[in-house]
Amino acid sequence: MSAFALAAEQPRLPSPYRNEADVVGELVSSLAGHLPDWAKVVSMASPWVEQVRAHPAPFWALETLLREFPISSNEGLALMRLAEALLRVPDVPTAIALTADQLGRGEFGGSLSATAIALSKKFLPDADGAGGLLHRLGAEAVVAATVRSIQLLGKQFVLGRTIQEAMGEADRARRSLRSLRFSYDMLGEGARTDADARRYQAAYLAAINAVASSSTSSDGISIKLSALCPRYEVLQRTRVSDELLPRLWQLIEKAAAANINLTIDAEEVERLELSLDLLDALARRIALQFPLWRGFGLAIQAYQTRALPVIEAVAAIARQYRLYFMVRLVKGAYWDAEIKRAQELGLTDYPVFTQKQHTDVSYLACANALLKQSDVIYPQFASHNAGTIAAILNMANAAGVSFELQRLHGMGEGIYREVLKVPRIVCRVYAPVGEHKDLLAYLVRRLLENGANSSFVHQLADPSLAPEDLLISPMTQLHVTATMPLPSDLFCDAMGGGRTNSVGLDLTDFYQRTLIRAAMENTHLTTCPESPDAQVDQAMVQLSEAFSVWRTVPVFERASILRRAADLLQAKLPVFCALLVKEAFKTLGDTVAEVREAVDFLRYYADQAEQLPLQGYEQQGRGVFVCISPWNFPLAIFTGQIAAALVTGNTVAAKPAEQTPYIACRMVALLHEAGIPQQVLIMLHGAGERIGAALVAHPLCAGVCFTGSTAVAQHINRVLAAKPGPVLPLIAETGGINAMLVDSTALPEQVVDAVIQSAFRSAGQRCSALRLLCVQDSIADQVLEMLSGAMQLLCVGDPADLATDVGPLIDDHAYNTVLSHVERLKRDARLICEVPLGSSLLNTTGHRFIAPVAFQIEHISQLGAEIFGPVLQVVRWTGEPEEVITQINALGYGLTMGIQSRIDSRAQRLAAAAHIGNVYVNRNMIGAVVGVQPFGGEGLSGTGPKAGGPWYLRRFVSSAAEDPCAHCVTVIQQRVQQAQTEFAAVKLPGPTGESNELRRRGRGLILLVDAEASAVTETESDKESGRESGRGARTNDETLRMTVAVAAALLAGNTVALQVASHQQDAARQMVDILIKAGVPRVAVQQRRLVDAAFVSHAITADNMPLAGVVLLSGETDAIRSMRQQLAQRGGAIVPVMTAQEACDPLQFYRFASEQTLTINTAAAGGNAALLAGGY
Incomplete structure (x- = not known):
């Protein structure tokens, strides 16, 4: 084996999905005899707390702002979302809309900073509103001031815009605290393209060279592996070995030669074992070329249930190659994302602790383990918790081991001002470096960490909490009952009811x-x-x-x-x-x-x-x-x-x-x-x-x-x-030309992730797959460049290979159909990117592959039929997003749609305007989950009801509903109550960090028609006497059913066109009084109108007539059958047909409404504020 390659895959750690209580028991056992006397911990840390509180931060400081506007409040969320998005918005109108939307979330008032915000709101129009000239000028000034405020807020966390500027700030800080050391980190999201990775690598190299030229040899850099490799994934092991290892080695070689510290940051749980494999490969080569270098390190997250085994594995690698590693012990920064992933995948347990006190115990157990491994590990303890710091000092003093403390720049300064008064204590500051545009994600994570209710920094600022209560030992809190359900219990209620969630597999394990x-x-x-x-x-x-x-x-x-x-x-x-x-x-x-x-x-x-x-x-x-x-x-x-x-x-x-x-x-x-x-x-x-x-x-x-x-x-x-015979039910779910609308507030990296998954996963062979990407012109160049780069990294190949992203099409017919569309688009549109296919795929006889491809078109109207394959069409838009929705609606399909925007009110408004069954906000638009995102569309995309939704089973049954003729008003009153309950928006259960809501609304124009009005010729005497065939009694019954049917259609939110036989004309006009008496709102009754036979004929036969449903008021006759056949011959969407009996049936009431599922990724703006605010 080469000295520089990943070794054969082997498990180094136990399963990440162990019972939390069992793991905590092991941690407690490991601390037996090693935990310091907690009274001494409190005695040491209490003066630190008192001193910090005696010198409170100024009003512009982060802790003051978060005390005033915690992230659990609307105001705190608004400020967090502005911090996450505003700086990247390039166009003024959208920036104004975002600022107005977010500042409109809450009530700001009372303090100096709040008064400024409240005053700013007066100059802002309603979200997306144009406002007058004064409003416009005032709004631009408010946005500019808000941008500046966010930049100042970010400056608290970023040491410098460049490495040189950061090093200068570090030198100034050391003049007052000589025991400070620094570890510089280049800000930015994980790479999405190879160009991103090369840019990050160049930044890291520049930082190493700069630090190497400095006289301060104790400083170092921190690197993020996902920034160096856009496919840093377990299932892309070969690519990681071929691409990431060489790039990483280049950095290590430079750092080792200059004797500079280099630490690998910890990332998500799914990458943990792969990071250990990388560590092993790197250690093998370091041992050959730099055996005396003691500056290589990595971070370990205490919130992982495998944190102790990780320390053992790292120590084993160090001993195997006779090396000495630095280990930075952190609590972990992706907790909310790990919880959400486990719930989404239906895993057997969580890979992280679900209770803060368990993580705190794990931190102490890991600290103890690191101190025991001091022959091969230099412990570095990163914490802002005064109690944890004091415990570490006691434990390290008892062990007689050298170590260092660490903190984040902009956090814990008050505590560390006191801690560093203790002799021989050194502190390394984790110091982010970068421009304001690269700050956003990092800034939001810091806001979340500081603003969480259980955060030490958050509680430190609360003077009502006594120091001894703030510094309580986590060992005394282990009896607290778990409140977070296991992924398998996600859909169970507190009483033990509900269904068991399906269990998935974690293919990264x-x-x-x-x-x-x-x-x-x-x-x-x-x-x-x-x-x-x-x-x-x-x-x-x-x-x-x-x-x-x-x-x-x-x-x-x-x-x-x-x-x-x-x-x-x-x-x-x-x-x-x-x-x-x-x-x-x-x-x-x-x-x-x-x-x-x-x-x-x-x-x-x-x-x-x-x-x-x-x-x-x-x-x-x-x-x-x-x-x-x-x-x-x-x-x-x-x-x-x-x-x-x-x-x-x-x-x-x-x-x-x-x-x-x-x-x-x-x-x-x-x-x-x-x-x-x-x-x-x-x-x-x-x-x-x-x-x-x-x-x-x-x-x-x-x-x-x-x-x-x-x-x-x-x-x-x-x-x-x-x-x-009777009208037979047809439950049809068909395809769609599914669109995603992106405005300039969206995070390009999230947009590209969502597009790649939505358009190309399953080779685009999903009815929900993304077909049309609509990007606001002001960010289109940036998004499409990133999208093109990300597409180039897709792995097309054998579906049995775990590394494959995109498999083959199902058969020759599908292949030829998609290929013909691609060839047409190559003639008529502009190619954005086409993923190259290897020669082995082109020559294969077992599968038919289509390369993922994206084209730019000029107008939405250029779209043809649905292309059921990995083909994406892109259009740029300017102006108002509502205009785009109008064009999407005009396509006639209504299955799925994505919205990427940080303007909450805009997302809600666009979703309401879209004639779409499933709308997804700030996430991908595939993978609907049963009972969470009921699935199905409208128009050309299906008849409803939604599969996996509460109305679906009703279509498979008939009912013995009581005839409404005897008590018409009572039946209508029951429908009024039923509409209020069944047609109200329903919050659906689902994973954390996501909201799912099922909405019901009217379908549109409902035609209520008596086929006999055209088929039967009545004599004047018949009309007067109503005697033929017992017509008098029949007329009365039909009128009552007609009235109930009209009420049902109106209550569901439809417009009603009513055409009846001549003998029912008077009754039809008089039904208004009955409807209002029964409680049908007047505004709904006004949506009813009487129509003639000519209107009916046109509505039934004209393809362009927007007809949402037909109720046949008369019995089964040849005329009705003919009308059903005429409706079926119409082009366009299938028109639902109901009999009068069905229209009056409470079980069938739902058929007058359409359903829309609105799914919002509430964690998109940097993290799950609700989960963190809940007490972790």
Whole structure:
């Protein structure tokens, strides 16, 4: 093996997902006999606290500002978000909008700084408002002053804009405190492109050269590995070895030759083992070339549950190569992100401690371990906590070991002013260096750390807290009960109810990767024979016969079977992951997410089915449901459709995509194993135009659940409309031309991350994938340059390879279709970037690869059909973002959309204006989670209701609703109450650092029509007497149903166009009084109008008529069937059709509304303020 390469991968540490209580017990045991007398700790630290409080910071200092505006307050959040975003906004109008939006969050008043803010608000327009000239001039002045204030705030944390300036400031600081040392760090986000990495490397080299030329040999630099390698990831091990190691060695070589300290900063847990492998490779070469150098170090985070084993591993490497390392012990800076990641991935436990006192105990245990390893480790203790510092001094004095303390520049200065009065104590200051634009993320982290309620710095400023209470030993607080649920309990309530979260795999963990590797080796595909034509009729008859029994099985028994199936599938997760790789060509990361989604569907629908009767709805299955699923989610969507139909008492004919039958076959077998009778669920495999068409057209088909193309959904709708009998349900989820709107307040690095994931993950073969990126022109050059660089780093290849980012397309047809679009765009648009494909991929016979590619177009209107592959189109925008939303709405699709903006009110307003089912703010726009982000669109993107949402199961059932004729006003009053509860926005559970809200709103224009108004010719005597065929009684009943239907449509927020037979004209005009008497708001009633037959004819047949739904008020007749067929022949979106009975049914009330899920990454602006403010 070369002396300079990563060694073969091997586990150096235990699993990161151990029980927290067990780990804490081990830490406590390790401290037995080594913990100092805490009374002495309090005695030493109390005078420090008293002295700091006796000399409070000035009003402009950070601690004063945070005491006045803590991050748990609206005002604190506003200041934090301004600090994170304002300095990077290049255009004045957007900067004004951001400032107005954030300062409008809270009430500022009372103190000198607050009065200045309150005065500033008077000169600001409403967020995004134009304001007058005075407002405009005043607003520009306020923004300029705010920018300057943030720069001054940032200056408290940044030692200098350049390394020379920082070194000058360090020399000035040493004149008053000669025991200070410095470690310089170049500010900035982790690299996203190779150009970024080279720029950071050059900055680090310049810093080393500058420090080397200084007479102060005790100073050093700190480096961040993610800044030197944009793909510093466990699964990119080869690239890390080839790219990061040489760059890192160049820095080490320079530092070692000049005898300068160089410390590697700690980063996320998922990179920990890889960092140890890098340490081993570097140590091997340092031992050969610089064996006497004692300036190489790394940081270790005490909040990690594996912190003690890390120290042991580092010491073992040092001993192996006879080296001496510096180790900087920190508490850790990514705690909130680690908690969120564990919850999102459904991990078995957290890799970090969830309670602050546990981290504090870990810090003391790690300090003890470092002191014991002093023969190979020089301990460096970074802390601003007076109690921790005093404990360290006592422990080190007892051990007789040399060490140094460390603090961050701009933090802990008051405490360290007192600490450094202790003889022979030295302190190293971690000193960031960089321009204001590079400061933002770092500044926000410091604001969060200082502003957290449990932060020592935050509590130090509280004079009501006595020193002895502030300095309490963490060992006395270990009895505190955990409040944070495990990831598996994320959807459980305090009473033990709710569902268990699906468990994922962390593919960055060595032990969990072995499970996948074993499954890949031992799982094999077998052929799945196609079903003959004759089997369709046999299966449908068998399913119809089984329905009479299955419908009578109690719902709790059906739900129990689904939960049993979920447990079986969870246990077989690695096997199904392997099947998804081998048959659907999915990358391993995507397979884990898909199996989890299938498990979640089973458990969620089991819970929802049990709740339906509790909501007061008498319901039953409809019969034989035909479920037709796609190849791009051959397990999750296949399972979700079937589970919803089965648990509601239907029998199911399951037709999977012809490309992925074996996955479906295995899942059906698992459902049968769980307890679904063979005759209740039958899978039929074959081409869609043969098997699928026959199933839909079969007389025993009672409903269709379909996911696929818009064209096929429209064809199915036409087939169902031509059938005699009742209106059959069609639940269709189709594609979309999904857009992301980016304004100039967005962080370019976050935008690029979201775009890469949304557009190219799964090779773009997701219905939710990003197709159109709309970037504000003022930042477009910067974003597109970074995007191009990030695209070049994508790994296209074998989906079985863990390093693969983008796999192949599903088949030749998909490949040829996407390729033709790419060739067209190469002629008609400007190429931004195309990822090069290796020759091995171009010549392969097993897979068909399309290179991820991005094009710039001039106008949104240039978009053609959806391109179902890794193809992104980009448009620049100027003016108002609402204009962009209008153009996106005009496309007719409404599945997913992303918004990247720090202007909260703007994001809310754009989401409300968008005719989109799922809107994601400041994150990627794929990967909807069952019950968290109910998924489904509107317009050309689907019929609703949303899969994984609370209304989904209602479409699979019919109900025995009481006829409203007897008590019309009472029924309408019930609808008023129902609308207030069911149509109110609902907060959904989910991971920390994210808000999820399900919103309901009107669909648009609802046409209520009596087909007999055109089909029946009435005589004057008929109109007067109403005697023919008992018309008098019938007219009264129809009028009452009509009134309830109108009320339902209006209460859901729609506009109603009402056309009725001539004998109901008077009643239709008089219904206003009934509606208002029943409690329908007057403003809603005003959205009702009467229309004539000509309007109805035009609305039903004209493709450009924005018709959101039709209610057929008359009974089943040839005229109604004809009208249904005419509606189905319309181009564009499928128009939902309801009968009068359905329109009056409380269980079907939801059909008058559309749903929108709004997901906001609340941690996007630098961190999770709510979680940190909660007490960590």
